[in-house]
Amino acid sequence: MDNFTNETMDTRQLPQFETVAFESLQAKYAWVVFANLMVRIVLLVLVPLVLSRIKPELFDSQLWMILAVVLPVLVLFMSLISYIGFKKKGFAFRNHDVLFRNGIIATNTIVIPYNRVQHLALHEGILSRYFGLATIEIFTAGGSSSDIVIPGIAKEQAENIKQLLMGKIQKQL
Amino acid sequence: MRTDFNQPQRQSAVGVLVMFADTLQKIARALWPILVIWIFKFDELNKVYFFSGAIAVFLGIALVAYLKYRNFTFYIDAENEELILQEGIFNKTNTAISLSKIQQVNINQSLVQRMIGVYGLEVDTAGSTKKEGVIKAISHALALALKARLMEVEKKGITDDKNAITADLMSEEERPFIKISLLSLLKVGITSNYIRSIGLILAFFITLYENGMNFLEQSDFDKQELDSYVNQSFAMTTIALLLAFFLLLVLVFNVIRIILKYYNFKISKQNESLLLSFGLFNTKSTIIKPERVQITTVSQNYFQKKMNILELKIKQASSGEKEERKAVIDIPACNKIESNAILMLLFDKLAVKGLMLKPNYRKLVFALFLSIVLPLSGFLGFGYFVAPSILEFMPFVPVYVIFVGSIAYFGFRNYRLFVNDDFIIKQSGAWDIANEMIVPEKIQAITSSQLFWHKSADIGSITIHTAGGNLSFQLGDFTRIKHYMNLWLYEIETSDSNWM
Numbered sequence: 001m002d003n004f005t006n007e008t009m010d011t012r013q014l015p016q017f018e019t020v021a022f023e024s025l026q027a028k029y030a031w032v033v034f035a036n037l038m039v040r041i042v043l044l045v046l047v048p049l050v051l052s053r054i055k056p057e058l059f060d061s062q063l064w065m066i067l068a069v070v071l072p073v074l075v076l077f078m079s080l081i082s083y084i085g086f087k088k089k090g091f092a093f094r095n096h097d098v099l100f101r102n103g104i105i106a107t108n109t110i111v112i113p114y115n116r117v118q119h120l121a122l123h124e125g126i127l128s129r130y131f132g133l134a135t136i137e138i139f140t141a142g143g144s145s146s147d148i149v150i151p152g153i154a155k156e157q158a159e160n161i162k163q164l165l166m167g168k169i170q171k172q173l
Numbered sequence: 174m175r176t177d178f179n180q181p182q183r184q185s186a187v188g189v190l191v192m193f194a195d196t197l198q199k200i201a202r203a204l205w206p207i208l209v210i211w212i213f214k215f216d217e218l219n220k221v222y223f224f225s226g227a228i229a230v231f232l233g234i235a236l237v238a239y240l241k242y243r244n245f246t247f248y249i250d251a252e253n254e255e256l257i258l259q260e261g262i263f264n265k266t267n268t269a270i271s272l273s274k275i276q277q278v279n280i281n282q283s284l285v286q287r288m289i290g291v292y293g294l295e296v297d298t299a300g301s302t303k304k305e306g307v308i309k310a311i312s313h314a315l316a317l318a319l320k321a322r323l324m325e326v327e328k329k330g331i332t333d334d335k336n337a338i339t340a341d342l343m344s345e346e347e348r349p350f351i352k353i354s355l356l357s358l359l360k361v362g363i364t365s366n367y368i369r370s371i372g373l374i375l376a377f378f379i380t381l382y383e384n385g386m387n388f389l390e391q392s393d394f395d396k397q398e399l400d401s402y403v404n405q406s407f408a409m410t411t412i413a414l415l416l417a418f419f420l421l422l423v424l425v426f427n428v429i430r431i432i433l434k435y436y437n438f439k440i441s442k443q444n445e446s447l448l449l450s451f452g453l454f455n456t457k458s459t460i461i462k463p464e465r466v467q468i469t470t471v472s473q474n475y476f477q478k479k480m481n482i483l484e485l486k487i488k489q490a491s492s493g494e495k496e497e498r499k500a501v502i503d504i505p506a507c508n509k510i511e512s513n514a515i516l517m518l519l520f521d522k523l524a525v526k527g528l529m530l531k532p533n534y535r536k537l538v539f540a541l542f543l544s545i546v547l548p549l550s551g552f553l554g555f556g557y558f559v560a561p562s563i564l565e566f567m568p569f570v571p572v573y574v575i576f577v578g579s580i581a582y583f584g585f586r587n588y589r590l591f592v593n594d595d596f597i598i599k600q601s602g603a604w605d606i607a608n609e610m611i612v613p614e615k616i617q618a619i620t621s622s623q624l625f626w627h628k629s630a631d632i633g634s635i636t637i638h639t640a641g642g643n644l645s646f647q648l649g650d651f652t653r654i655k656h657y658m659n660l661w662l663y664e665i666e667t668s669d670s671n672w673m
Contacts, residue, residue: 014659018621096666103622110620111658113665116672118298119270119305126263139298139305141490141672142617146638162269166253169271 022090029152114168134158181246188310192238353438357506362428467641472607488641527593537585614670
C-alpha cells in the first residue's frame with residue numbers, strides 16, 4: 001500500500017488515435033479490387049446489349065444516345081469510387097486496440113479495444129488466394145456495425161495478426 | 174464420456190446427405206421461379222435434355238456436397254483454448270472462437286438430420302446476429318461431448334450466476350417496490366405514442382375505405398352523386414368534426430392499448446436483479462440484470478413533465494436467442510423518485526449530466542434541407558411540370574413549413590451530448606425528449622466519422638457501439654469528440670471492466 005499513488009492525470013497526454021500512422025492495404029489487392037470492378041462494368045454493359053438483342057423495339061436511337069452518355073459516366077464514377085475506397089482503407093494495430101479507416105466521402109475510423117474482441121475469422125477469396133492475400137474479420141459483441149473487416153493483407157501477416165489478437169484476447173481473461 | 178477434440182476431424186460421413194439436402198434447398202430457393210415455369214411448360218420441354226440436365230444438376234450438387242463435407246473440419250486448439258472451424262471449397266474460411274467467449278451451444282435436429290440420425294450443433298457468442306459456428310452433422314454422443322467441452326470454461330465462471338437466476342425464479346417473492354397505478358397508465362395513454370396510434374388507426378381506416386369503395390363499385394352505386402354530395406354540403410364542419418372525432422379516437426385507442434399491455438405493472442427487487450411483471454390478459458414477466466444493461470433511455474414530453482411521469486426504456490446485452498436480441502424493456506410510467514430508484518439499482522449512482530457538447534448549426538441546416546427544401550421543391554417541380562392539379566394544395570404549404578420547421582428546430586435545440594466520468598448521456602427529440610445513458614465500460618467499439626468538407630470547420634460525428642445498440646452524435650466539435658474517444662479508449666483498455 002505504501003507505493004500506491006493516485007496522481008491527477010492529464011487527459012490531454014493520452015495516446016491519440018488520430019495521430020496513428022495507418023498501414024495501407026497490399027498493393028496486390030488493387031488487382032482484386034480491379035477485377036471486381038471489371039466484373040461489375042462488364043455486367044453493366046452486357047445488360048443493355050443483351051436486352052437490345054431480345055427486345056430491339058425498345059432501343060431507339062435516342063436511348064442509345066442516352067446510354068452512350070450515361071454508361072461512360074457511370075463507369076468512370078464506379079472506378080473512382082473503387083479507387084478512392086481502396087486508397088482510403090488502412091489499418092493499425094496498437095498495443096491495446098485495433099484501428100481501421102475507410103470511407104469515400106467521409107473518413108470513418110473504427111477502434112476496437114482488444115478486450116472487447118469476441119472472435120476472429122480469416123477469409124481467402126479465390127482471387128485473393130492467387131495473390132496470397134487474406135481478409136481478417138474482427139467481431140465484437142456490438143453487432144455487425146462494430147465489426148472490422150480488413151481485406152488485402154498478405155497471408156502470413158494475416159496469420160500473424162490472428163495469432164497476435166488471439167494471444168491478446170486470451171491474456172484479457 | 175471424454176472424446177479428444179484436439180485433432181481436426183470431419184463430420185459424420187452420412188452428413189454428406191445433410192450437405193446435399195442443404196445445397197439442394199439453397200439452389201431450389203434461388204431458382205424457384207424458373208422451376209415453376211418449367212413445371213408449367215413441362216409438356217413442351219425436350220424430355221431428354223430436361224432429364225439429362227436434371228441429372229447433371231443433381232450430380233453437381235452431390236459433388237459440391239461431398240466437397241463441402243471433405244473441406245469442413247473442426248477441432249479445439251487446446252493451447253489457445255479456441256474452437257477452430259475450417260470450411261469452404263474455393264473460398265476458404267477459418268473461424269476461431271475463443272472458448273471463453275461462447276455464450277451458448279445449441280444441439281438441434283432438423284427433419285433431414287432426424288431422418289439420417291445425426292445432430293447439428295450451433296455455437297453462439299455475443300457477437301453478430303448469425304450463429305458464429307455451425308456444425309451440421311455429428312452423432313449425438315459427439316455433440317454432447319463437444320458441448321460439454323465447449324461449455325467447460327464458461328461453467329467455471331458462470332455457475333454461480335446461473336444458480337442465482339433459477340433461485341430467483343423459484344422464490345418469486347412478492348415484494349414489489351414500484352407499482353404503476355391505473356392513473357399513471359391513463360396519463361401515459363393520453364400523452365404518448367400518438368404517432369403509433371395514428372398509424373394504426375389510419376391503416377385500419379384505409380382498409381375500411383378500400384373495402385367500402387370496392388363494395389360501392391360492385392353495387393352499382395352512383396359514385397358521382399355521392400362525391401358531389403359530400404363535397405358541397407358540409408365541407409368545413411365535416412372536416413372539423415371528423416378531426417375532433419379522430420383525435421378522440423386516437424386518445425381512446427392509446428389508453429386502451431396501454432392499459433391492455435401494462436395493466437398491473439409491478440417491479441420487484443430480487444437479489445441484484447429487477448423482476449417486472451405486467452399485462453391485463455396475458456401477464457408477461459422479465460428480468461433485468463444490472464450488469465447486462467447497456468443503454469438506458471429516459472424520455473418525457475411537455476405534458477408528461479407537467480404530470481410528473483416519465484418513460485424508461487432499457488436495452489440489455491443480446492444473449493443468443495433472437496427474441497431476446499430485440500427486447501427493449503419498457504417501463505411505461507414512473508415518477509421522478511421511482512425512476513431514480515430504478516437508476517440507482519442499475520448504476521449504483523445517479524446519472525449527472527456532465528459537460529455539454531452542442532451540434533454545429535449545419536445540423537439544423539441539413540435537417541431543414543431534408544425536411545423542407547427537398548420535399549417542397551419536389552412538390553413544386555411535380556406541380557409545374559407534371560400534374561398542375563396538385564398545386565391546389567398550396568395553402569397547406571405554410572402550415573407544413575411551420576410544423577416541420579419547428580420540429581426540426583426543437584430537435585436541433587434538444588440535440589446534446591453530455592459527458593462526465595461515469596456517464597455518457599445523449600439528449601434528443603423534438604417533442605418527446607429522450608435521454609440515452611450509457612456507462613463508458615459498456616462500450617464495445619467507437620467509430621469516428623468526418624466528411625471531407627467538414628475538415629476545415631472541425632466538426633464530425635461519433636458512434637459508440639454497445640452490445641445493446643449504437644449511440645451516435647453528429648456534427649459536433651471534432652477535437653473534443655476525438656479527445657473523448659481517446660479518453661474512453663484509455664478507460665476501457667486499462668480496466669478489466671465487465672460489460673456483461
